[in-house]
Amino acid sequence: MKAGHSPTYLTKIAPSRRSLLLFAISSVCIRLGDNIVDAKEAEAPPKPNNLISPEAALQRLMEGNDRYVQGVSRRDDFKRERPVLVDGQNPYAAVLSCADSRVAPELVFGSGLGDLFVCRLAGNFANDDTLASMEYAVAVLNTPLILVLGHDHCGAIDATIKSLHDNKPPPGHISSLVAALAPAVEVSRQQTGDTSAEATRQNVIDNVNKLKSTGPILNAAVEQNRLKVVGGLYRLDTGRVDLLS
Numbered sequence: 324m325k326a327g328h329s330p331t332y333l334t335k336i337a338p339s340r341r342s343l344l345l346f347a348i349s350s351v352c353i354r355l356g357d358n359i360v361d362a363k364e365a366e367a368p369p370k371p372n373n374l375i376s377p378e379a380a381l382q383r384l385m386e387g388n389d390r391y392v393q394g395v396s397r398r399d400d401f402k403r404e405r406p407v408l409v410d411g412q413n414p415y416a417a418v419l420s421c422a423d424s425r426v427a428p429e430l431v432f433g434s435g436l437g438d439l440f441v442c443r444l445a446g447n448f449a450n451d452d453t454l455a456s457m458e459y460a461v462a463v464l465n466t467p468l469i470l471v472l473g474h475d476h477c478g479a480i481d482a483t484i485k486s487l488h489d490n491k492p493p494p495g496h497i498s499s500l501v502a503a504l505a506p507a508v509e510v511s512r513q514q515t516g517d518t519s520a521e522a523t524r525q526n527v528i529d530n531v532n533k534l535k536s537t538g539p540i541l542n543a544a545v546e547q548n549r550l551k552v553v554g555g556l557y558r559l560d561t562g563r564v565d566l567l568s
């Protein structure tokens with residue numbers, strides 16, 4: 324091998340090592356109570372318009388949703404955006420949403436490339452992996468807003484309701500979803516009204532609270548007013564996202 328040339332496998336893993344290093348550095352800075360961020364990310368954000376407050380980020384999300392509801396979403400120029408984002412990203416919001424094919428955050432909020440950091444899994448709940456992803460968004464990418472997005476007629480919620488009602492676990496790994504969603508469903512079963520709708524709402528509330536309170540990264544960012552965590556419900560018929568207070 325020639326001097327200065329890395330083996331192919333090293334080249335392939337280099338970005339992830341860099342990201343992990345930045346993550347570690349940023350985490351240390353947060354533990355120290357600083358606002359120090361990686362110099363490259365701070366000096367040259369690829370999308371300067373995304374350097375906004377948590378409140379402004381929420382307003383931009385909802386304005387994008389308004390356009391989507393009205394059917395006047397802007398057409399993004401992906402060809403122009405791709406090269407700008409090769410060396411980095413600074414999304415203005417992170418979204419924890421369901422994997423449901425009818426709920427696509429980039430479309431729902433009329434966002435372009437590099438705007439939204441999206442974690443999707445059936446039932447939109449925060450497990451260790453989604454927590455870690457959100458910590459990365461906040462600590463390394465300086466994302467100022469996390470939205471937990473539930474939706475009408477969620478199959479994961481309904482499967483959990485059925486499993487608890489029948490006292491029978493679902494097949495395969497679906498049981499892990501049921502275990503995660505069971506607390507919200509149990510609360511909703513104590514209430515009058517539509518159990519599925521209540522459980523969906525409760526699940527969003529529970530996960531907003533979990534993200535806000537999980538240390539050491541997310542809770543510190545909330546306390547320092549660098550991060551806002553909010554919940555919303557996507558309406559399948561209108562496309563409207565109703566924020567939960």
Ligand SMILES: [Zn+2]
Binds near residue numbers: 422477478
């Ligand atoms: Zn769902």
